[in-house]
Amino acid sequence: MVSENLLNIVMLVEIGLLLLGVGFFFAHGLWLYVSNRRLLRLSKSARESVARLITSGYVNVEEIQALRLLPDNVQVIAFLEISRNLSGSQKERLGFVAQQVGVVDRARKLCESKRWTHRLRGTRILSRLDVPDPMVHKMLADPHPAVRAQAAEWAAAQPSVPVISAMLTLLADPATQARFAVQNALLRMGGVVAGPLSTFLENHSGRAAEAGLRVAESLAEPSFGPAALRHSRAEDVGVRVAAANLLGAVADAPAAERLMELLGDDESRVRAAAAHGLGRMQHWQAGSLLAERLRDSAWRVRRAAGLALRSIGAPGALFLRRALKGDDRFAADMAQQVLDLPEAAAG
Amino acid sequence: MSTMFPAIVNQILVKGEFVVLLYFLFVNGWYLILLVSSLLELRRHMLLITDESRHLLLSSTLSPTISILAPAFNEEATIETSLRALLALQYPSLEVIVISDGSKDRTVQTLIEKFDLVPVKTIYEQRIRTKPVRGLYRSSTYSGLVVVDKENGGKADALNVGLSFARGELVCAMDADTLIEADGLQRMVRPFLYATDVVATGGTIRVVNGSEVKLGRVFRTAVPTNMLAGVQVVEYLRAFLFGRLGWNRLGGNIIISGAFGLFQREAVVNAGGYLHDTVGEDMELVLRLKRLSYENGGPGRIAFVPDPVAWTEVPETAKVLGRQRDRWHRGLADVLWRHRGMMFNPRYGITGLFVFPYYVFVELLSPMIEAVGLVSLTLGLVFGVVDWKFAALFYLTAYGLGTALTACTLILEDLSFHRYETFRDRALLFWWALVENLGYRQVTVYWRLRGLWKFLRGRKDWGTMERKGFRPVTAT
Numbered sequence: 001m002v003s004e005n006l007l008n009i010v011m012l013v014e015i016g017l018l019l020l021g022v023g024f025f026f027a028h029g030l031w032l033y034v035s036n037r038r039l040l041r042l043s044k045s046a047r048e049s050v051a052r053l054i055t056s057g058y059v060n061v062e063e064i065q066a067l068r069l070l071p072d073n074v075q076v077i078a079f080l081e082i083s084r085n086l087s088g089s090q091k092e093r094l095g096f097v098a099q100q101v102g103v104v105d106r107a108r109k110l111c112e113s114k115r116w117t118h119r120l121r122g123t124r125i126l127s128r129l130d131v132p133d134p135m136v137h138k139m140l141a142d143p144h145p146a147v148r149a150q151a152a153e154w155a156a157a158q159p160s161v162p163v164i165s166a167m168l169t170l171l172a173d174p175a176t177q178a179r180f181a182v183q184n185a186l187l188r189m190g191g192v193v194a195g196p197l198s199t200f201l202e203n204h205s206g207r208a209a210e211a212g213l214r215v216a217e218s219l220a221e222p223s224f225g226p227a228a229l230r231h232s233r234a235e236d237v238g239v240r241v242a243a244a245n246l247l248g249a250v251a252d253a254p255a256a257e258r259l260m261e262l263l264g265d266d267e268s269r270v271r272a273a274a275a276h277g278l279g280r281m282q283h284w285q286a287g288s289l290l291a292e293r294l295r296d297s298a299w300r301v302r303r304a305a306g307l308a309l310r311s312i313g314a315p316g317a318l319f320l321r322r323a324l325k326g327d328d329r330f331a332a333d334m335a336q337q338v339l340d341l342p343e344a345a346a347g
Numbered sequence: 348m349s350t351m352f353p354a355i356v357n358q359i360l361v362k363g364e365f366v367v368l369l370y371f372l373f374v375n376g377w378y379l380i381l382l383v384s385s386l387l388e389l390r391r392h393m394l395l396i397t398d399e400s401r402h403l404l405l406s407s408t409l410s411p412t413i414s415i416l417a418p419a420f421n422e423e424a425t426i427e428t429s430l431r432a433l434l435a436l437q438y439p440s441l442e443v444i445v446i447s448d449g450s451k452d453r454t455v456q457t458l459i460e461k462f463d464l465v466p467v468k469t470i471y472e473q474r475i476r477t478k479p480v481r482g483l484y485r486s487s488t489y490s491g492l493v494v495v496d497k498e499n500g501g502k503a504d505a506l507n508v509g510l511s512f513a514r515g516e517l518v519c520a521m522d523a524d525t526l527i528e529a530d531g532l533q534r535m536v537r538p539f540l541y542a543t544d545v546v547a548t549g550g551t552i553r554v555v556n557g558s559e560v561k562l563g564r565v566f567r568t569a570v571p572t573n574m575l576a577g578v579q580v581v582e583y584l585r586a587f588l589f590g591r592l593g594w595n596r597l598g599g600n601i602i603i604s605g606a607f608g609l610f611q612r613e614a615v616v617n618a619g620g621y622l623h624d625t626v627g628e629d630m631e632l633v634l635r636l637k638r639l640s641y642e643n644g645g646p647g648r649i650a651f652v653p654d655p656v657a658w659t660e661v662p663e664t665a666k667v668l669g670r671q672r673d674r675w676h677r678g679l680a681d682v683l684w685r686h687r688g689m690m691f692n693p694r695y696g697i698t699g700l701f702v703f704p705y706y707v708f709v710e711l712l713s714p715m716i717e718a719v720g721l722v723s724l725t726l727g728l729v730f731g732v733v734d735w736k737f738a739a740l741f742y743l744t745a746y747g748l749g750t751a752l753t754a755c756t757l758i759l760e761d762l763s764f765h766r767y768e769t770f771r772d773r774a775l776l777f778w779w780a781l782v783e784n785l786g787y788r789q790v791t792v793y794w795r796l797r798g799l800w801k802f803l804r805g806r807k808d809w810g811t812m813e814r815k816g817f818r819p820v821t822a823t
Contacts, residue, residue, distance in 0.1 A: 014748055029761065187408065
C-alpha cells in the first residue's frame with residue numbers, strides 16, 4: 001500500500017503549486033489591468049509630446065526633459081507608434097527627437113548586447129525609427145538570422161552604396177529568414193539597386209543568383225536582360241525558372257527569342273515559366289509555338305500556354321479556337337477551359 | 348469465499364497501484380519536460396514577434412501564394428458570410444477554393460448568386476483519385492475564387508479535390524465553420540519564410556463559444572458559461588499552449604488541427620493527399636509527411652505557431668461531444684496502428700524514439716490506465732480494502748497535478764496573448780479548470796475507451812456534429 005504520509009506530502013506540494021499558480025494568475029491579471037491603464041495614460045501624454053516636438057519647428061528642452069522622465073518602454077511605444085505614420089522629413093525629425101530623448105542611445109546599447117534577443121530589440125527600434133545609424137549596418141552581419149533580417153528591414157530605407165553592397169552579399173545567406181527579408185528590402189529600395197544587382201547577377205550563380213533573379217523580376221529593369229539570358233542556360237532548374245520569369249518581365253526582343261527557345265526545355269517548370277513569360281509580354285509572334293505547347297505532356301505547361309495565348313489577345317484566341325477543333329483532346333480541353341475563364345480569373 | 352474475494356482485490360490493488368504510480372511518474376515526467384519546453388518556446392516566440400512589422404509581407408510580391416481549401420457540406424445558411432470573411436483575409440496572394448462536397452441544399456446556388464460565378468469546363472490535373480467533380484465555377488468579381496461542386500465523399504475527399512485545383516505554393520486546409528483571424532495567414536506563413544525544411548504549420552485554435560462574432564470575425568472574446576464549452580476552453584488552451592508548443596521546441600510535433608493548417612502543396616500531393624478510410628485524416632497526413640521525410644529526405648518539419656490564429660465552435664451537449672471524442676480517439680488509434688513501424692525505430696529519429704511512444708503510452712493508453720485506477724479504487728472502497736481518506740488522497744493526488752498543470756497553462760496564456768482580460772473571464776477559466784476534474788474528465792475516459800473499442804471493432808463512421816451557431820455581436 002502506498003504510504004499515506006507520502007500521499008499527504010505530494011498533495012500538499014500540489015495544493016501549494018495550485019495556490020501559487022492561481023495566486024499568480026489573478027495577481028498577474030490585476031497587474032496587467034493596473035499597468036495597462038497606467039501605460040495607456042502615460043503613452044497618451046508621451047505621444048502628444050512627441051507629436052508636438054515633431055510638428056513644432058524648434059527644440060523644446062522642457063518637453064524633451066519631460067519625455068526623458070517617462071519609463072523607457074513608454075518612450076519606445078510612443079516613438080514606434082508614431083513612426084508608422086511618418087515618412088520623409090517628419091521621420092527624420094522623429095529620429096532627431098528620439099536621439100535627444102535617449103531612445104536611440106539605449107537601442108544602440110541593446111545592439112551591443114551579447115544576447116541576440118536584446119540585439120533584435122535594439123535593431124528593431126532603430127529600424128522602425130529609420131535612424132541612419134552605422135550600428136544597424138553592422139547588424140547586417142550579426143550571427144543571428146532574426147537580427148540580420150531586422151537589419152535588412154532597416155536597410156530598405158537606407159539605399160546607400162555600402163548598404164546595398166552588404167545586402168546583395170546577404171542574398172546568399174544560408175538562413176531563409178534573412179534571405180527573404182533581404183529580397184524584400186531590395187525590392188522596397190526600388191530602381192536604385194538595379195545597377196549593383198545587375199553586376200551581382202553577372203558574378204553569381206546558384207542559390208544567390210536565384211534569390212537575386214526573383215528580386216530583379218519584380219523590379220523589371222531592362223538592364224537585367226543580359227544576366228537573365230546568361231542564367232537561363234544555368235544547370236540548376238530553379239535558376240532557369242527564375243531567369244525565364246525575369247525574361248518575361250524584361251520583355252525585350254532577345255528575351256522573347258530566348259523564351260521561345262525555353263519552350264523546348266527538358267524541365268516542365270521551365271517550359272511553363274517560358275510560356276507564362278511570353279504571355280506576360282504579349283508576344284503574339286510566339287502564338288504557334290504556344291499552341292504547340294497546348295499538347296505538352298505536362299499539365300502545368302498546357303495551362304501556362306493556354307493562359308499565355310489568352311493574354312496575347314485576338315491571335316491567341318484564334319489558336320485556342322483552332323485547338324478546340326484539333327485532334328488532341330488534352331489541347332482541346334485546355335483551350336476550352338481557358339476560353340471559359342471569366343476576365344477576372346484569366347490574369 | 349467471502350474473505351477470499353476482498354483479499355484478491357487487495358492483491359490486485361497493491362500491484363495495480365505500483366503500476367499506476369509508475370505510469371504517473373512517466374506521464375508527469377513528460378508533462379514537466381513539455382511545460383518547461385513550452386515556456387522557453389513561448390518566451391522566444393514573444394521576443395521574436397514583439398513590434399515586428401508583419402505588414403511588410405502584405406506588400407511583398409515575394410510572399411508565397413496560398414490556396415485556402417474550404418470544404419462545405421450543406422452550408423447554405425452560413426457560406427456567404429464565411430466566404431466573404433475568407434476573401435477579406437489580410438494576405439497578398441490568396442486563392443480561395445470552396446469545395447461543395449455533394450451538398451443537398453442550395454450551397455452552390457447561393458455561391459453562384461452572391462459571387463457572380465460562371466461555369467467553366469471541368470478540366471483539372473487529377474493527381475489524387477477522388478469522387479467525380481460535377482461542376483467548376485470561377486468568379487467574374489473575385490479573381491482568386493474557385494468553386495468546385497463534387498459528389499459526396501467526405502472531408503478528406505473534398506480536400507483532395509481542392510488540392511487538384513490549387514495553384515498556391517502553400518495550401519491551407521480548414522473546416523467550413525473555422526473563423527480565421529484577419530492576419531492569421533500572415534502569422535502562419537512565418538515558419539515557411541524562416542526555414543526551407545518546413546512542410547506544414549499549425550496554429551493555436553481557440554474556442555469561439557461565448558465570444559461575440561460579427562461578419563465572420565471574433566469581435567469580443569469571452570469564456571462561455573456553458574460547462575461543457577467552458578471546460579473545453581481550458582482543454583484547448585492546454586492542448587495548444589502546453590502540448591504542441593512544448594513538442595515544437597523538441598522538434599516532435601505530429602499534430603496539426605484539421606480546423607486550420609498550412610501545408611506545402613507539392614509535398615502533400617506527392618504524399619498522396621488525405622486518406623479516405625480513416626477518421627483521423629489530419630493527423631495521419633502529418634505523420635505520413637513526417638515519415639516520408641525520414642524515408643525519402645526532403646522537408647519534414649512540422650512547425651507550430653502559438654499565436655491564436657483561428658476559432659472553432661465546440662459541442663455544448665454531452666451526446667455530440669461524446670461522439671467527437673470517441674471519433675478523435677478512434678482516429679488516434681487508427682493512425683498509430685497504421686504507422687506502428689515507427690515505434691521505437693531509430694530510423695525515424697526523435698519521432699520514432701520519443702514522440703510516437705509518447706502518443707501510444709500517454710495519449711492512447713491513458714484512458715485505460717485511468718479507468719483501471721478508478722475502477723480498482725471504487726472496488727477497493729466497496730470491499731473495504733481502501734478507506735475513504737486514502738481514496739480521497741489518491742484521487743486528489745492523481746487529479747491535483749492535472750489541475751496544477753492547467754493552472755500553469757493559464758499562466759502561459761496570461762503571460763503571452765492574454766485574450767481573456769476581464770475578471771469574470773479569469774474567474775470562469777479557473778472555475779472550469781477545477782470543475783474539469785470533477786466528473787468531466789472521468790466521462791471523457793469513458794468516451795475515449797468507447798472510441799478504442801469501436802476501433803478494435805473496425806468502426807469508421809464520423810457521427811454528426813450539431814452546431815449551435817456563433818453568438819452575434821450585441822448592441823452596447
